[in-house]
Amino acid sequence: MALDAVVEDILATSKSKVAEINAETEQEVARILSEARERAAEIKSRKEAEAKHDIEALVRREMSSANLELKRAELNVHKEVLEQVRIKFLDAVTNLPKDKNEALIKKLLEPYDLKDMKVYSSKRDQAFVSSLVPNYGGTLDIIGGVVVESKDGSVRFDHSYETLARDIFNAKVKEVSKLLFG
Template sequence: MGLEAVVDEIKEKGRREVEAARAETRKEVEEILQNAQGRAESIKLAAEEESERQAAHIVNQEVSAANLIVKRQVLNAQKKLLDQVYQASLAAVRDLPADFHKKALAGLLEQAAKEIDEGVVHCNEQDVPALQDIISSSTTLKGYSVGTAIDIPGGIIVESTDGELQIDYSYRTFLNDVWESELKAASDLLFG
């Protein structure tokens, strides 16, 4: 075999080795690209899941905040309505006929006389004549005198003559007692 045949054989062997190396390199490159593509896909999925989780969290926070605002507005509206009912109740009692107030004052004075023997009785301006009539016509209320008119919707406030004891039998006090004890029931009735 001649030198030229040996050179051709070496060239052929080199070419085959180069082709094999290129094929091996292509195979490695494809594997690296596939691995990189798989990692990129998993990173992309993880990022999408995280962004969806964060978006859901933000939506939940916003919904909770909106619900809280609505609940606060409903409670404020209910309180405003209950305050209106309270004021309307006081006005309704204040606007009852004079004979109702006179009977109520007489009953309240009898109650007060059990606790204070002598004292000064205060009432609102419109009930002063009725109070004067009740005190002047009663033998059990001889120790009582009519004091100055005060700003109450009705009822009386009695002070002992020494000033150490005061009894509040005003309509507002009675309404407050009822209001505090029955507010939940009234709220349940009105607002379910």
């Protein structure tokens, strides 16, 4: 019977060791699972934050792009309107009544000593301008106004309506734009 007691003692010790090992294993498994869950939660949280940041950045880029596109479209509309204003201005200058056109031409010629200058005009104004100046240079392809040139051609003053309109328009484009678009 002593052998049975030894076997039982060994079995009891073995069962105790197995139970102890199982308990340690369960604790280790629980610890590993807990750490894995914590890491998974950290990774999930980090990825969610990254995704949120990426979404916010994408929204900002899209908004910026949309605003830029809107500004471009608005600028194009402004350019078109300004071009229409410029064309209407040129049309109005082209169609000045005869008396106003002649008065304007006289005003344009006032600052010059015309005996030392050649004066060019549009075909429409040829008769009038040639009657005013001693040295009529001929006609140019302009809608109106005059071009005054030194006899040797070294100095030229372009007072054609196109040039005057362009200069006035360029000088006043900000004011015109402000009036039209606020």
